Every structure is written in C-alpha cells, then in structure tokens.
Amino acid sequence: MAQVVLKDVVKNYGDVYAVNHVSLTVEDGEFVALVGPSGCGKTTTLNLVAGLIPMSGGTISIGDRDVTDLDPKDRDIAMVFQNYALYPQKSVYKNLAFPLQMRKLPKDEIDKRVQAAAKTLDIVHLLERKPRELSGGQQQRVALGRALVREPRAFLMDEPLSNLDAKLRVQMRSEIKRFHQDLNATIIYVTHDQLEAVTMSDKMAVMNGGFLQQYDSPANVFANPVNMFVASFVGSPAMSLVPLTAVTKGTDVVLASPEGWELPLNAANAKKALSAKSNKVVLGGRHSTIKVHKAQVPGSVPGKVYTVEPTGDVTFAQVFVSGAVVNVSVDPTFLLRPDEPVFIEFDQNRMHLFDGETEMALKLAD
Amino acid sequence: MTAITEAAVTQRKGAGGWRWSGRIFLLLLLGFTVMPMIWMFITSLKTGFAAMQYPPQWWPSEPTLENYWRLIDPSGSVGRDFVQYFLNSVWVSTLTTILAVVVAVPAAYAFSRFRFPGRTFLFFAVLLRNMFPAVVFLVPLFILMKALGLVNTHGSLILTYLTFGLPLAIWLLKGFYDNIPVQLEQAARIDGATRFQAFFLIVMPLSTPGIIATSIYSFIGAWNEYIYAYTFLTRHDQMTLPVGIQRFFSENATDWPGLMAATFMMSIPVVVLFLVLQRYFVRALTEGAVKH
Amino acid sequence: MSTVQGQAIFRDVPEPKRVGLRQKVWNSRFDYLYVAPAIIVMLIVIGYPIYYTIELSFFNTPASLALSAKQFNGLDNYVTILTSPIFWKVTWQTVVWTVVSTFFAFMIGLGAALALHREFAGRGVLRAILLIPWVVSAVAASYVWKWLYHSDFGAISAMLTQVGLVDKPINFIDNTSTSLYALIVVNVWKEFSFAMIMLMAGLQTVPDTLLRAAQVDGASPWQRFWHVTFPHLRGVSMVTLLLLAVQNFNSFIIPWIMTGGGPAGSSDIWITHIYQLAFGRQRWGVASAYAVILFIVMMVLGYFYVRALTKGDDARAAT
Numbered sequence: 001m002a003q004v005v006l007k008d009v010v011k012n013y014g015d016v017y018a019v020n021h022v023s024l025t026v027e028d029g030e031f032v033a034l035v036g037p038s039g040c041g042k043t044t045t046l047n048l049v050a051g052l053i054p055m056s057g058g059t060i061s062i063g064d065r066d067v068t069d070l071d072p073k074d075r076d077i078a079m080v081f082q083n084y085a086l087y088p089q090k091s092v093y094k095n096l097a098f099p100l101q102m103r104k105l106p107k108d109e110i111d112k113r114v115q116a117a118a119k120t121l122d123i124v125h126l127l128e129r130k131p132r133e134l135s136g137g138q139q140q141r142v143a144l145g146r147a148l149v150r151e152p153r154a155f156l157m158d159e160p161l162s163n164l165d166a167k168l169r170v171q172m173r174s175e176i177k178r179f180h181q182d183l184n185a186t187i188i189y190v191t192h193d194q195l196e197a198v199t200m201s202d203k204m205a206v207m208n209g210g211f212l213q214q215y216d217s218p219a220n221v222f223a224n225p226v227n228m229f230v231a232s233f234v235g236s237p238a239m240s241l242v243p244l245t246a247v248t249k250g251t252d253v254v255l256a257s258p259e260g261w262e263l264p265l266n267a268a269n270a271k272k273a274l275s276a277k278s279n280k281v282v283l284g285g286r287h288s289t290i291k292v293h294k295a296q297v298p299g300s301v302p303g304k305v306y307t308v309e310p311t312g313d314v315t316f317a318q319v320f321v322s323g324a325v326v327n328v329s330v331d332p333t334f335l336l337r338p339d340e341p342v343f344i345e346f347d348q349n350r351m352h353l354f355d356g357e358t359e360m361a362l363k364l365a366d
Numbered sequence: 367m368t369a370i371t372e373a374a375v376t377q378r379k380g381a382g383g384w385r386w387s388g389r390i391f392l393l394l395l396l397g398f399t400v401m402p403m404i405w406m407f408i409t410s411l412k413t414g415f416a417a418m419q420y421p422p423q424w425w426p427s428e429p430t431l432e433n434y435w436r437l438i439d440p441s442g443s444v445g446r447d448f449v450q451y452f453l454n455s456v457w458v459s460t461l462t463t464i465l466a467v468v469v470a471v472p473a474a475y476a477f478s479r480f481r482f483p484g485r486t487f488l489f490f491a492v493l494l495r496n497m498f499p500a501v502v503f504l505v506p507l508f509i510l511m512k513a514l515g516l517v518n519t520h521g522s523l524i525l526t527y528l529t530f531g532l533p534l535a536i537w538l539l540k541g542f543y544d545n546i547p548v549q550l551e552q553a554a555r556i557d558g559a560t561r562f563q564a565f566f567l568i569v570m571p572l573s574t575p576g577i578i579a580t581s582i583y584s585f586i587g588a589w590n591e592y593i594y595a596y597t598f599l600t601r602h603d604q605m606t607l608p609v610g611i612q613r614f615f616s617e618n619a620t621d622w623p624g625l626m627a628a629t630f631m632m633s634i635p636v637v638v639l640f641l642v643l644q645r646y647f648v649r650a651l652t653e654g655a656v657k658h
Numbered sequence: 659m660s661t662v663q664g665q666a667i668f669r670d671v672p673e674p675k676r677v678g679l680r681q682k683v684w685n686s687r688f689d690y691l692y693v694a695p696a697i698i699v700m701l702i703v704i705g706y707p708i709y710y711t712i713e714l715s716f717f718n719t720p721a722s723l724a725l726s727a728k729q730f731n732g733l734d735n736y737v738t739i740l741t742s743p744i745f746w747k748v749t750w751q752t753v754v755w756t757v758v759s760t761f762f763a764f765m766i767g768l769g770a771a772l773a774l775h776r777e778f779a780g781r782g783v784l785r786a787i788l789l790i791p792w793v794v795s796a797v798a799a800s801y802v803w804k805w806l807y808h809s810d811f812g813a814i815s816a817m818l819t820q821v822g823l824v825d826k827p828i829n830f831i832d833n834t835s836t837s838l839y840a841l842i843v844v845n846v847w848k849e850f851s852f853a854m855i856m857l858m859a860g861l862q863t864v865p866d867t868l869l870r871a872a873q874v875d876g877a878s879p880w881q882r883f884w885h886v887t888f889p890h891l892r893g894v895s896m897v898t899l900l901l902l903a904v905q906n907f908n909s910f911i912i913p914w915i916m917t918g919g920g921p922a923g924s925s926d927i928w929i930t931h932i933y934q935l936a937f938g939r940q941r942w943g944v945a946s947a948y949a950v951i952l953f954i955v956m957m958v959l960g961y962f963y964v965r966a967l968t969k970g971d972d973a974r975a976a977t
C-alpha cells in the first residue's frame with residue numbers, strides 16, 4: 001500500500017472547472033472519504049487519480065512515483081464503480097479473473113486468488129453466474145472482489161454503496177471498514193452521504209464547486225468547520241445558521257436582529273465577532289448545543305415553532321428565529337406545538353460565528 | 367359510484383370501437399402489402415402465353431416452375447447470365463459490407479467516446495452524405511472512375527457503395543456504442559488493459575448485435591443498389607442483379623413471367639436475411655432515433 | 659492534522675491557463691487515427707465529386723466526356739435552367755411527389771404502429787410481413803407494380819372491371835394525368851413500413867402510467883392519443899418525416915424504371931431529370947448546375963436533419 005499525493009490538481013471542461021486547484025495527501029493505509037454534494041467534482045477527482053481522464057494541471061503521485069502521465073493500467077490501483085461496471089458478457093469468475101489475466105499471472109495462481117477473494121466475500125456459489133443474474137448486493141460484492149484479487153497500491157471507490165437499499169448499505173459499510181483494517185489498505189472513498197464519510201473515514205475531504213473546502217478528521221471537521229458550507233453540510237440535522245449584525249454597546253458586543261432583539265456575547269465570542277470584515281456575522285449552532293425554553297431566560301432569543309418531528313428517543317423541531325430555520329432537539333416529554341412561541345438559548349462555548357461576507361469561520365487570533 | 371361505472375362502460379365501448387377499426391385497417395394494409403407480392407409469384411408460375419390473357423387467370427391453369435429452371439440452369443444462356451449476376455451481387459455486397467464495417471467500427475467508436483476538436487463538424491459531414499442523392503455524385507464519379515480505369519469493374523461499385531454504406535454504418539454503430547457504459551472500459555483499463563484491449567476485449571463483444579445489424583443494412587443496401595451499377599457497368603459479365611435482370615427482359619417484348627421469377631429470386635436473399643435477423647435490424651434502426 | 663483553508667467565495671483563485679486549439683488537436687492526435695480511414699474514403703468519393711460538380715456547373719461541356727475541351731461560360735448553365743419552363747414543371751412535380759408520398763407513408767405508418775402497439779396473436783408475423791416492401795429492392799417493386807398497372811393485362815384494371823367499378827382497363831402509367839400519382843402509390847407501398855417501425859419504437863417510450871392516469875381521469879381514446887401519446891412521439895415523428903422527405907426528394911429508381919419520367923415528362927422529378935440531362939442528353943454542365951442547385955436546397959433541409967439526428971449528443975459523457 002502507498003501514499004497518494006495530489007498537488008494543485010485542476011480539471012476543466014471549457015469554462016466549467018470540475019476540479020479546481022485541489023491539493024491533498026492520503027497517507028499510507030489511510031481511509032479518506034471524499035465528500036460533497038452531487039456535481040462538486042468528486043468523481044472527476046477520483047478519475048484523475050485513476051488516470052481515466054487527462055488532467056488540465058497539477059501532479060499526482062502514488063507511493064514514490066509521479067503517475068501524472070501514466071496510463072491507468074500502470075498506476076497499480078483498483079477501483080469500484082458506483083454502477084459496479086461488471087463485464088456483462090463474463091461470468092463472475094471471469095470478472096474476477098480479468099485483472100489477473102491482464103497482468104499475465106499463471107492460470108493456477110489466478111484460480112487460487114479468485115477462489116480466495118470469492119471466499120472472503122462469500123460469493124463462491126455465484127462464480128458461474130452472469131452479472132445480470134445477481135442482486136444489487138451481490139453485484140456490489142463481485143465489484144469489490146474484482147478490486148480485491150490484486151494487491152494494488154490504493155483502492156478507489158466511487159459511491160460504492162449508493163445503489164443499495166438502506167439495510168444492505170449499513171451492512172456493507174462495516175464490511176468495507178473491516179476490509180480496510182484487515183488489509184491496512186489505502187482507500188479513497190467517494191460519497192455524497194456525509195454520515196457515511198463521518199462513520200467510515202480516518203479523514204474526510206469536503207468538496208464543493210470543484211474546490212476542496214476542508215480536509216481533516218471527521219471529529220475536527222464536525223467541531224471546527226472552516227466555513228458555512230462545511231458547517232451546514234456535515235452533521236445531521238444540519239447546523240443552523242442565523243444571519244445577524246454585530247453591535248458594540250459600551251464594553252459589550254451583542255448580535256442584533258432586524259426584529260430588535262439582542263444576544264450578548266461572551267468575551268471570546270465578542271472578539272471573534274469584531275474580527276469580521278464587516279458587522280455582518282452569522283451565528284451557527286448544532287441542535288445538541290441549543291436549549292429550548294417556553295419562557296424567556298437570560299441570553300435566549302425569541303422564535304416560533306415551525307414543525308415538530310418526534311422520533312421516539314428524541315423530538316426534533318424546526319424553529320423560526322429571525323427568519324432563519326433553527327434545528328433543535330428536545331426530550332420527547334417536552335411537548336411543542338407548531339406556531340408556539342418559544343425561546344432559544346445558544347451555548348456560548350459551543351456556538352460558531354461566521355463572517356457574513358466571506359462565509360469563513362471566525363477564529364481567535366493565535 | 368354509478369358515474370364511475372358508466373364512464374368505465376363508455377371507455378370500454380370506445381376502446382372496442384378503436385380496436386375494431388384498427389383491425390380492419392391492418393387487414394386492408396396487409397392486403398395492400400401482399401397483393402403485389404402474391405401476384406408476382408402467381409405470374410412467375412405462368413407460361414408466357416398464359417400471362418398475356420385478359421381477363422387474367424387469377425391462378426394459372428397450368429402452373430409451371432419452368433421460369434425458375436430457366437434462371438438457374440447454367441447450360442442455357444439465360445441461366446448462365448442470371449447465375450453470373452447473382453454471384454456478382456453476392457461478391458459486391460459482401461465485400462462492401464466487410465469494408466464498411468471494418469472502417470466504420472473505429473470511426474463510430476471515436477465519435478461516441480472521444481471529444482477531439484472538429485468532432486462535431488466531421489460527424490455532421492458524415493451524416494450529411496445521406497442527404498444527397500446518388501445522382502448528384504454520379505457525373506464526377508463517373509469521370510473519376512473512368513480516369514482510374516475502374517469503369518466496368520466491381521471496384522467502382524464497392525468504392526461508391528461505401529459512400530452511402532459508411533455514414534449509415536457509422537451512425538448506427540455510434541448509437542450502439544453510446545449505449546455501452548463508459549465505466550466498463552474504465553474498469554478494464556484499471557484492471558490492466560490498454561485502451562485498445564479495453565475496446566477489443568470488452569466493448570467489441572458487447573456491440574456484436576450492432577455489428578450484425580450494421581452488416582445487414584450494408585448488405586441489403588448494396589444488394590438493392592441500382593443507379594451506380596446501372597451507370598458504371600456496361601459489360602454483362604460484371605452486372606449485378608438489379609441492372610442485370612432489366613437488360614435481360616426488356617430488349618424485345620417483355621417476358622413478364624420470366625421477369626417476375628427473376629424478381630422473386632432477387633428478393634429472396636434479402637427477405638430471408640431480414641426475417642432471420644429481424645430483431646437486430648429493427649433495434650438498430652430505432653436505437654438512434656428513439657433513445658433520447 | 660492538516661486543515662485546508664476553505665474557499666466559500668471562489669473569486670480569488672487563479673484561473674488555469676487556457677489550452678490553445680493547436681495544443682488540443684495535438685493532444686487528441688491518436689483519436690483522429692480512428693476516424694481517418696472513414697474520412698479519407700469519404701473525401702475521395704464525396705469531397706472530390708462535390709468540388710468537381712461545382713466546377714463543371716460553370717462550363718459548357720462537349721457531349722463526349724473529353725472534358726479538356728470544356729469552355730467556361732459563367733452562370734449560363736444556371737440561367738438556362740432557371741428560365742426554362744421545364745425546370746418549374748419538374749420542380750412542381752418533385753414537390754407533389756415528395757409531399758404526397760411523405761404524408762401518406764407517414765400517416766399509414768402511424769396508423770399501423772398504433773394498431774400494432776397492442777399485443778395480439780400473430781403480431782410479430784404481421785409486422786414482419788408489412789416490413790417486406792421496405793426490404794426488397796425498389797427495382798423489384800417497380801417491375802412488379804409495372805406489371806400490376808399494365809394497360810392490357812394488368813391485374814388492377816382487371817380486378818376493377820370484374821367488380822364493376824370501371825368498364826374498360828385503365829391506363830395508369832401511360833397517361834399524363836395519372837402517371838405521377840400511380841408512382842406515388844408504389845412509393846408509399848415501398849416505404850410506409852419504415853415510418854411504422856420508427857413510430858412503433860417511439861410508442862414504446864410512452865409511459866403506461868401516464869396513459870392509465872389519463873384513462874382514470876376519463877379521457878377518451880382519442881383524447882389519450884392527442885394529449886399523451888402524440889406529444890411523446892413528436893421527436894421520432896420529426897426524424898421520420900425528415901428521413902422520408904429526404905429519401906423521397908432523392909427518389910430515382912421507381913420513376914426511372916416504371917416510366918422513365920414520362921409520358922411527356924409527366925412523372926419527371928428532379929433526379930430523373932438530372933440523370934436524363936447528363937447521361938441521356940450528355941449536357942454535363944447543365945446537369946451539374948442542376949445538382950448544385952439541389953445541393954443548396956438539401957443543405958437547408960440537411961441542417962434540420964443533422965440537428966434532429968444529433969440531438970442530445972453532447973450531453974453524453976466522454977472517456
């Protein structure tokens with residue numbers, strides 16, 4: 001297994017920049033999730049690493065080799081496609097054997113490896129079938145098997161689970177994770193599902209509009225999103241964002257709403273708010289850090305319940321605060337009705353502040 | 367409730383009326399379609415004398431296969447020529463088909479998969495060819511063939527047949543390649559195949575139905591071609607069937623039963639080919655036009 | 659842990675440099691190898707003739723093909739054509755031939771496609787039989803119909819007299835007022851099944867659920883056809899009509915074999931006329947000028963043709 005390094009990678013189709021100056025290092029044996037909304041350039045990035053499409057700029061190296069100008073076959077990688085891309089005219093056995101045949105392995109060696117991979121993935125009984133005679137989950141296993149028969153330097157997976165039903169997806173998720181641990185494999189895993197990325201990866205690379213937004217461990221991305229996009233993309237329900245105005249009142253700094261209410265900030269947050277380019281500041285909070293009150297308490301702001309979604313363990317609700325939707329969660333015994341006026345309290349130590357102009361997270365200067 | 371039932375009854379009545387008018391229409395259409403074919407066959411079973419009667423014998427009083435024997439009997443002059451025409455047609459159509467497919471496969475693949483500068487222009491140019499009638503090209507091609515010394519050779523036909531065979535083949539095959547997911551080739555290339563191997567080992571086997579369909583089209587097109595053959599060939603031993611049979615029978619008084627027998631024989635190969643491989647034929651035609 | 663600076667606002671990122679056309683051509687040089695053989699063949703047998711036709715159209719040519727003796731005469735050939743009454747007569751006949759043939763072939767094909775859409779015993783066989791006229795050569799069709807139309811022994815006249823519709827055999831194709839229409843019948847016979855097969859495929863793209871929804875809403879069969887089926891067929895219909903029109907405009911074999919354009923030019927259409935000019939009267943220059951005019955007309959039609967055929971092509975992904 002090997003390290004994969006992308007340096008300043010660019011891919012454009014005319015005026016459309018599918019991948020825009022992306023730099024990224026995947027360490028040997030690391031599981032990196034490439035995550036972002038549909039059309040943000042994940043597949044294109046993966047295809048560039050695989051060498052399936054020519055790059056417009058930048059370099060890629062795998063291990064200690066610069067592979068920028070190499071053919072896919074010479075990059076020694078394996079890939080699992082979203083639609084599986086099994087060869088329809090070949091049996092499962094031949095599908096698994098194909099990469100080995102292309103590398104001119106002896107017949108008995110091929111057989112040994114195919115049987116071993118089939119055993120690992122529990123598809124021995126399917127070896128003689130054609131892909132169209134398999135269920136989606138079985139096809140998925142065969143696609144994994146085809147990547148597994150070789151010992152590539154890295155595995156690339158493009159939304160491998162997105163065509164499976166929910167239950168199978170959870171099961172395959174743990175199998176792929178298991179497989180990563182057993183092989184100590186370097187894996188770049190593309191998904192549009194942030195939950196998949198958070199649960200499976202060592203590090204996640206969040207993309208949007210062709211740009212790499214943030215590259216860090218899931219815990220860090222969750223705790224310190226660099227900008228409003230990452231904040232609202234990672235976590236479910238999404239982080240709530242309320243656009244407000246920072247106003248200095250004597251020694252205090254408050255966030256003021258157009259409706260007239262004011263939220264006083266503590267010293268650290270006040271400093272952050274003042275570092276914004278203008279007085280426009282966006283307040284962010286995750287549902288787990290927000291308290292809901294039926295009566296006004298100090299530091300709370302007024303809102304109105306919009307929807308209530310009991311899930312059993314916990315009740316989620318959406319509350320309108322100064323025109324923005326704020327996701328909150330409350331104990332199921334705490335009854336809320338739509339249109340009920342409530343008061344929302346943000347935790348000063350865990351709230352996020354963003355620059356309203358640049359959309360970047362506001363941080364304390366070191 | 368009643369309203370719904372009523373509506374349903376009217377529905378069924380309406381649909382039934384439609385179905386019946388549809389059946390009657392199909393029956394009439396079937397008659398229109400087969401009547402000429404049946405009359406061709408009946409006439410071919412008549413003697414020259416029996417054909418020239420009015421009102422006609424709707425079924426020959428003395429049906430005979432004489433006209434067919436004459437065509438395939440190589441000891442007679444008629445048979446000798448007809449067999450020669452037949453063989454010429456087979457040879458020209460087969461060679462045209464092979465060349466068209468061999469040249470069209472890579473071109474269609476490139477038009478489907480690659481985005482090189484000028485691609486759209488070249489593809490349009492290729493498709494545009496089918497807009498123009500053979501006659502537009504006839505004069506200069508005739509002069510060109512004369513200059514190349516190809517008049518009265520099958521080479522002139524094969525070369526010109528490619529002009530209509532190729533665009534059609536490229537268009538049809540491109541439709542097939544468009545429907546084969548790119549990911550299959552990508553997978554193959556990652557599995558260690560070169561671009562060419564990915565095409566040859568993975569895509570080619572999947573496009574076999576397309577190649578079969580394209581071959582039938584080329585073959586039938588070449589088999590039925592008339593204008594170029596009519597213009598470029600003047601020597602009897604070179605002629606293909608469509609021109610050949612004409613020369614045969616219209617010199618003096620037309621031998622209608624003989625002509626009908628020859629027409630029948632000429633149609634057999636393409637009709638049989640079509641009936642056997644109908645599936646591919648129809649699919650290829652509709653793939654390009656309907657898939658969007 | 660490396661944390662990359664997020665870029666919520668993308669303006670300040672440098673644009674990658676543009677790739678020039680020459681560079682692009684060079685980068686895809688291997689792609690051209692695939693299309694090269696096809697393009698070379700097409701250039702020889704199409705590019706060259708087009709060039710040569712245009713050139714010849716400006717020359718007065720000797721009847722023999724000793725073209726070294728040709729003389730430049732500017733636009734004379736074009737003037738000759740456009741001022742000749744025959745040109746306008748042939749043009750009118752070509753329009754009638756093209757429009758009427760296309761209309762009936764399409765309508766019959768549509769009717770057949772609709773009637774064949776529902777599954778019933780023998781449908782496959784029926785479809786195959788209906789397709790035969792389209793598969794057999796136009797030469798065969800022409801001879802058979804010539805025999806059916808025969809003025810003395812023709813089966814059609816005989817049938818009509820026996821039923822009592824007419825009292826003596828009709829002369830269908832040796833008659834200046836009926837020849838063109840008699841030929842159109844043959845043409846429609848030959849090509850209606852092309853429209854049928856295209857429209858049958860088009861019908862398969864009409865979602866069943868929509869038709870059923872319309873039925874539940876109380877739409878009559880006619881309303882269902884008009885509001886649900888027909889809009890779905892628009893694309894296929896366009897392509898089919900265009901292909902039929904182009905094919906009919908370019909027809910040669912049926913009129914040439916059945917009447918030779920006669921009698922008295924009453925079934926002459928553009929292509930037969932050009933052929934007659936070139937290979938009958940050996941007026942190569944005038945024939946070439948005719949071809950160039952036709953060419954220009956076709957280019958206009960061709961624009962729509964190519965557009966219809968390549969619709970949605972650029973949306974498909976490339977390797």
Ligand SMILES: Nc1ncnc2c1ncn2[C@@H]1O[C@H](COP(=O)(O)OP(=O)(O)O)[C@@H](O)[C@H]1O
Binds near residue numbers: 038975
């Ligand atoms: N062959 C292509 N031609 C033009 N644009 C493309 C092509 N492939 C991808 N794109 C564009 O690049 C962007 C990123 O695509 P992709 O990498 O497939 O996104 P993702 O996998 O994240 O959903 C999209 O806007 C897409 O439209």
Ligand SMILES: [Mg+2]
Binds near residue numbers: 039043044
């Ligand atoms: Mg994707």
